Amino acid sequence: MTGRTVIYNARVIDPATALDEKGGVLIENGLIVEAGAGVTKATAADLKIDAKGKALAPGLIDLRVKTGEPGAENKETLQTASDAAAAGGVTTFVVMPDTDPVIDSVALVDFIQRRAEGVAKVKVLPAGGLTLGLDGTKMSEIGLIKEAGAVFFTNGDKPVEDAGVLRRAMTYAASFDALVASRPDTPALSKNTVMNAGAFAARLGLRGTPPEAEWIALQRDLMLAETTGVRLLADCISTGRSLDAVEEARANGVKVSCSVAAYSLFFNELDVGDYLTYCKVQPPFRKEEDRMALLDGLKRGAIDAVVSAHDPQPTEDKRLPIADAAFGAVGLETLLTALLSLALREEIPLAVALKPVTSGPADLLGLPQGRLAKGAPADLVLFDPAAPWACDRDDLTSRSKNSPFDGRRLEGRVLRTWVNGATVFERG
Amino acid sequence: MADYAFPHRHLLGIEGLNRLDIETLLALGDRYVELNRSRVKHADVLAGRTLVNLFFENSTRTQGSFEIAGRRLGADVVTMPIATSSVKKGETLIDTAMTLNAMRPDLLVIRHGSSGAVKLLSRKVDGAVINAGDGTHEHPTQALLDALTIRRRVGDISGLRIAICGDILHSRVARSNVACLNVLGAEVRLIAPRTLTPPGAAEWGAEVFTDMRKGLDGCDVVMMLRLQQERMDGAYLPSAREFFHFYGLDAEKLDHAKPNAFVMHPGPMNRGVEIESGIADHKTRSLITEQVEMGVAVRMAVLETLAKNAPDIGAKN
Numbered sequence A: 001m002t003g004r005t006v007i008y009n010a011r012v013i014d015p016a017t018a019l020d021e022k023g024g025v026l027i028e029n030g031l032i033v034e035a036g037a038g039v040t041k042a043t044a045a046d047l048k049i050d051a052k053g054k055a056l057a058p059g060l061i062d063l064r065v066k067t068g069e070p071g072a073e074n075k076e077t078l079q080t081a082s083d084a085a086a087a088g089g090v091t092t093f094v095v096m097p098d099t100d101p102v103i104d105s106v107a108l109v110d111f112i113q114r115r116a117e118g119v120a121k122v123k124v125l126p127a128g129g130l131t132l133g134l135d136g137t138k139m140s141e142i143g144l145i146k147e148a149g150a151v152f153f154t155n156g157d158k159p160v161e162d163a164g165v166l167r168r169a170m171t172y173a174a175s176f177d178a179l180v181a182s183r184p185d186t187p188a189l190s191k192n193t194v195m196n197a198g199a200f201a202a203r204l205g206l207r208g209t210p211p212e213a214e215w216i217a218l219q220r221d222l223m224l225a226e227t228t229g230v231r232l233l234a235d236c237i238s239t240g241r242s243l244d245a246v247e248e249a250r251a252n253g254v255k256v257s258c259s260v261a262a263y264s265l266f267f268n269e270l271d272v273g274d275y276l277t278y279c280k281v282q283p284p285f286r287k288e289e290d291r292m293a294l295l296d297g298l299k300r301g302a303i304d305a306v307v308s309a310h311d312p313q314p315t316e317d318k319r320l321p322i323a324d325a326a327f328g329a330v331g332l333e334t335l336l337t338a339l340l341s342l343a344l345r346e347e348i349p350l351a352v353a354l355k356p357v358t359s360g361p362a363d364l365l366g367l368p369q370g371r372l373a374k375g376a377p378a379d380l381v382l383f384d385p386a387a388p389w390a391c392d393r394d395d396l397t398s399r400s401k402n403s404p405f406d407g408r409r410l411e412g413r414v415l416r417t418w419v420n421g422a423t424v425f426e427r428g
Numbered sequence B: 001m002a003d004y005a006f007p008h009r010h011l012l013g014i015e016g017l018n019r020l021d022i023e024t025l026l027a028l029g030d031r032y033v034e035l036n037r038s039r040v041k042h043a044d045v046l047a048g049r050t051l052v053n054l055f056f057e058n059s060t061r062t063q064g065s066f067e068i069a070g071r072r073l074g075a076d077v078v079t080m081p082i083a084t085s086s087v088k089k090g091e092t093l094i095d096t097a098m099t100l101n102a103m104r105p106d107l108l109v110i111r112h113g114s115s116g117a118v119k120l121l122s123r124k125v126d127g128a129v130i131n132a133g134d135g136t137h138e139h140p141t142q143a144l145l146d147a148l149t150i151r152r153r154v155g156d157i158s159g160l161r162i163a164i165c166g167d168i169l170h171s172r173v174a175r176s177n178v179a180c181l182n183v184l185g186a187e188v189r190l191i192a193p194r195t196l197t198p199p200g201a202a203e204w205g206a207e208v209f210t211d212m213r214k215g216l217d218g219c220d221v222v223m224m225l226r227l228q229q230e231r232m233d234g235a236y237l238p239s240a241r242e243f244f245h246f247y248g249l250d251a252e253k254l255d256h257a258k259p260n261a262f263v264m265h266p267g268p269m270n271r272g273v274e275i276e277s278g279i280a281d282h283k284t285r286s287l288i289t290e291q292v293e294m295g296v297a298v299r300m301a302v303l304e305t306l307a308k309n310a311p312d313i314g315a316k317n
Helices: A079-087 A105-121 A144-149 A165-176 A199-204 A212-228 A240-251 A264-265 A286-300 A336-345 A359-365 B019-037 B061-072 B090-102 B115-122 B139-154 B172-183 B212-216 B240-247 B287-311
Strands: A004-016 A019-028 A031-036 A048-049 A053-056 A059-064 A090-095 A121-128 A179-182 A229-235 A256-261 A305-307 A379-389 A409-419 A422-426 B050-055 B076-080 B107-114 B127-132 B161-165 B187-189 B207-208 B221-224 B262-264
Touching: A004 A031, A004 A379, A031 B187, A048 A079, A059 A256, A059 A305, A059 A336, A059 A359, A079 A090, A079 A105, A079 A422, A090 A409, A090 B187, A105 A121, A105 A144, A144 A165, A144 B107, A165 A179, A165 A212, A212 A229, A212 A240, A212 A286, A240 A256, A240 A286, A256 A264, A256 A286, A264 A286, A264 A305, A286 A336, A305 A336, A305 A359, A305 B240, A336 A409, A379 B127, A379 B161, B019 B061, B019 B139, B019 B172, B019 B287, B050 B061, B050 B090, B061 B076, B061 B107, B061 B127, B061 B287, B076 B127, B107 B115, B107 B287, B115 B127, B127 B139, B139 B262, B139 B287, B161 B172, B172 B187, B187 B212, B207 B212, B262 B287
Parallel strands: A004 A048, A004 A053, A059 A090, A090 A121, A179 A229, A229 A256, A256 A305, B050 B076, B050 B107, B107 B127, B161 B187, B161 B221, B187 B207, B221 B262
Antiparallel strands: A004 A019, A019 A031, A053 A379, A379 A409, A409 A422
């Protein structure tokens, strides 16, 4: 991309600097030259784009995406996921290693990077498997895989049950300053469960995951992070008590950050309603007080990253009795709109609501994007922060349509998305 | 009440029914008890209509009860032989429903081992669906037959103190009964060890007891549940022996209920585990065989009522 492009007459939002003002962004060679009130229609440029007063922010960074590539391309490919990302204003996403084969080697990291380079409109970053085959027994080549470009290490949705293995893997990862992500879960308490444990699950006659499954594993992870000195990302925490534990550990000097799935901020257990399999996710929708506590964390800036937890599942794996249905929900296209809806309804400043999808995750991974700084890549999203719409799963770009937002009324729509200054999505 | 239009297309659970709905079904059930006790046990209200029994989970008494109910009303009754092994995959489940639907049954009686599965199927078919038990969720006709039994033998349910004892956690019968008895104004008590009490059971509108003797105090009716050993995938209890000691119904524990309190059990019973044989077979106090009789009558009432509401399948294109 050569030449200068100016996007003017925008509401410019940069969560990294808490900027929210009228102005524009000037782009040259795919990089941001200037952002803010100083950029106007009068700014010299080869191409001028009128934002018509809509909001312009850094493109979103999503730390938790599953595609089906390699191994289950019927669910989603890197290409379809990146199309969905672009439509959702996500310009960088991290793919989880639980594919088939597992991303637990330099070769697989290389495969993802090459595939993405060929077909993906947005930036795709691989996460490496913490243990070989995610089997929780032998650590993978953490150093080499990191060098190859894996941005963090995780066992995905299969927690490392053996604390000894986890401790050594963390200790080893700390030698390379690698970030280790762990979704806290205790399989002994969560296996064969469908939703959050409690009165509602009992009434529906469904087996529930008690929150202790998350708390016990989180306490273990926090202790091991403390003693090994590793950088830990507590991945997809879903309860208020978990957030308290993370904040307490952080106050005590543990290098811990946390992510929350957008759906955990939006739904509670009652949304499972009439056995809605699209609402069967891990971790499950929790109690309303947990949702409120996490929302409060979002307002206070205590949540480092909000993730889509994008997990495409085809109809045949969802149109089943809920106990037999697959876990997972697509989320790439609803991540931004979910946050915008919450920001509007809960009166959260946009620069605060969008921090955990821009500079928050960028800082965790040490990425230059996710901010409107001079010299940063021009990964941008233009959106109407209050446009009302109704989500229809059949309109989603993802290859799989398993969205819990199906049929929901939401506020906020993506109008245009740029990656390195080039348009990758524009709403027709 | 005779001209009350039952406002539901399916019977998927007791939840969602109001008192009038339930009493309408019970009143019709009363009439069918009389028919069933006469020499010619036949009515033609379902003549020409097709009833399909679809049991994904083994059942003898419920399946037979629906079959007899359907036949006595003059319906063409087909019981699909679905081996539990051949239909395990869920895709096949919906495909089976679609296939059956194409045969245009007016009424489908469905039992399935997964909670919510019957509701799922009800969205895929045109006929009226009757839940004959889904997982650990609901078994509405059991609750209706229990209510009919109590009403006929004990009297007005409103104000009665009724205890439900045993494996409440895994019991769809308990869930349906709590809902039904609450709507009808009974004081419901649940008696079980904590591992077999569902979380939040206290919010169901029932008082929860761990001490059976205290729980039985002043009860008019004691409903025992089958200890569903096949559903136990872990150690919810140390042993059947210990369970019987604390929660099995014997004469001594029954003495804590009202004198002449009645005893019920949805069957099949584990004698010596949740109930002592002498109590189960007690001539005046056990209502267990009468429950079975009421089952046919109440199912006839349900079938007739839903058939009235069922869309005219034959008229479709």
